[in-house]
Amino acid sequence: MNLSIQSESPRYATTGILVLASFLGSCSSGGGDDQGPGGEDLEQLVSQLRGVITAQSIQPVPDAPSLSADLVELGRALYFDKEISGNRDVSCATCHLASRAGSDARTLPSGVGGSGLGPDRLAGAMVPRHSPVNLNSFHGQAMFWDGRVEFRPPPGGGPPELMTPAGVAMDATITGVFTPGLETLAAQAILPPTSRAEMRGEIGESELGDIVDGNFTEIWDAIVARLVSFPAYVGMFQDAYPGLLVGDIHIGHVGNALAAFEASELQCTDSPFQAFLEGDDLALTATEIRGALEFFSPASRCTVCHSGPFFSDFNFHNIGLPQLGPGKGNGLGSNDDFGRENVTGLAQDRYKFRTPSLLNVALTGPYGHAGQYSTLSSIVAHYRNVATALDDYNIMDHVTNPDLIATQVANQTEVLANLAPSLANPLQFSVTDVTAFLESLSATDALDLSGIVPPSVPSGHTIDL
Ligand code: HEC
Numbered sequence: 001m002n003l004s005i006q007s008e009s010p011r012y013a014t015t016g017i018l019v020l021a022s023f024l025g026s027c028s029s030g031g032g033d034d035q036g037p038g039g040e041d042l043e044q045l046v047s048q049l050r051g052v053i054t055a056q057s058i059q060p061v062p063d064a065p066s067l068s069a070d071l072v073e074l075g076r077a078l079y080f081d082k083e084i085s086g087n088r089d090v091s092c093a094t095c096h097l098a099s100r101a102g103s104d105a106r107t108l109p110s111g112v113g114g115s116g117l118g119p120d121r122l123a124g125a126m127v128p129r130h131s132p133v134n135l136n137s138f139h140g141q142a143m144f145w146d147g148r149v150e151f152r153p154p155p156g157g158g159p160p161e162l163m164t165p166a167g168v169a170m171d172a173t174i175t176g177v178f179t180p181g182l183e184t185l186a187a188q189a190i191l192p193p194t195s196r197a198e199m200r201g202e203i204g205e206s207e208l209g210d211i212v213d214g215n216f217t218e219i220w221d222a223i224v225a226r227l228v229s230f231p232a233y234v235g236m237f238q239d240a241y242p243g244l245l246v247g248d249i250h251i252g253h254v255g256n257a258l259a260a261f262e263a264s265e266l267q268c269t270d271s272p273f274q275a276f277l278e279g280d281d282l283a284l285t286a287t288e289i290r291g292a293l294e295f296f297s298p299a300s301r302c303t304v305c306h307s308g309p310f311f312s313d314f315n316f317h318n319i320g321l322p323q324l325g326p327g328k329g330n331g332l333g334s335n336d337d338f339g340r341e342n343v344t345g346l347a348q349d350r351y352k353f354r355t356p357s358l359l360n361v362a363l364t365g366p367y368g369h370a371g372q373y374s375t376l377s378s379i380v381a382h383y384r385n386v387a388t389a390l391d392d393y394n395i396m397d398h399v400t401n402p403d404l405i406a407t408q409v410a411n412q413t414e415v416l417a418n419l420a421p422s423l424a425n426p427l428q429f430s431v432t433d434v435t436a437f438l439e440s441l442s443a444t445d446a447l448d449l450s451g452i453v454p455p456s457v458p459s460g461h462t463i464d465l
């Protein structure tokens, strides 16, 4: 990636400034922040954190698999091209904006039919879950808030298998072209164009919208038919997959290229904390180190779930968040979201969601599976006493869209009944320090992703960024 901090660009101003400030702060560890509350100096804090890192064997983020440049270029074009949406009005980038570190800075995304971008986007179809950051998604384990695409050993043991949502006909022809290591990303990537709200649109709007729900094969074939009508795309597919005949191009090739682009170009790990892990003792401020010590301490419980180099166990937990928005058709009013239960059918999985990675988390608010908390410190504060936080939650503090304000579901009792055991009691930690630590997980190369945007796409459509 060829990236630089472009603070003169107004597009980057809102997300950039805060983070830039914390990044600069990180470089000047000597600046007034070098004494802990007990008078510990920075050197002591550094050695304490080094001790924890060794004891818990905390590792830097590994590199993504290396991929052919032609495959990445095809994926880049597809990612930014609205041609794969029914009305040719939405691309992947519409909800995963390069200017917003791969998210959209909205409570809930606005899909087909919308105009404008990010928080200013109006009138599009409302999507029930928050657009997660898709940086560093090459971990390859569980995709989506409910993990409905997974690559893991089956419950009975054995080699990892790709698991896709029930009813999705992803046969061996499709999955057979997925690059090893990219299975979940590739399978994930061919699903958004099948969603009416996200990309496909309604009956009567386009040949993609006219296809009956659930007929995945027909939708995918129609998308491929559109793409191969552009000679430039045919050339790119044949460069990416040498020897591939036009008639043999299928949606698996599309998904695999999107995955290659995401793994290679949306890999943003050069954060102050990563620098510290790689040996730079001056990479973190005293506040960030104190926050790290609290984060990694058993008292805060954070690493019960946010573990490993990606800060996720890729497992499913109920952390007691309120529910808002159109929901997933669950509960009395059909606007609740049962999370993992929708995948497994098990009542014990109700309100459980996949632990999100915390890499670059400061860049990608709002937070939670429905964007319930508007700021990082507010979701961190939630953990100090989950039951009280849920009872006291005031949607007006976090949500500006008037259509959403009336949608909060009165499910507090049910949510708390199935809360993660580790969050049942109040937890002791400093919200300020832990938030500062989380800010140190922001990568410099995530601040300006303009280098990943192609100058144009084969269809000639405008590019959302
Ligand atoms: C209308 C907005 C929208 C569009 C368009 C969209 N996405 Fe997403 N994306 C989302 C939302 C919302 C989720 C989470 C959905 C869920 O978990 O149920 C998501 C999830 C993801 C994830 C999983 C991230 C994770 O950590 O689990 C990836 C990767 C991703 N999208 C990539 C893509 C690609 C590639 C495209 C284009 C083919 C695309 N998205 C189009 C909104 C969108």
Ligand code: HEC
Pocket (backbone or CB within 6 Å): 300, 301, 302, 303, 304, 305, 306, 316, 317, 318, 319, 321, 352, 353, 354, 355, 356, 358, 361, 366, 367, 368, 369, 370, 376, 379, 380, 383, 420, 422, 423, 429, 434, 438
């Ligand atoms: C029991 C497991 C568990 C524990 C313990 C836990 N988390 Fe989480 N965390 C999750 C899950 C699951 C989510 C997503 C929940 C949802 O959206 O419904 C989440 C979401 C978050 C988010 C929002 C991320 C985003 O992109 O929206 C932040 C920030 C966060 N956790 C920080 C922390 C901190 C700090 C601690 C310790 C004080 C902590 N977590 C403890 C499982 C856990």
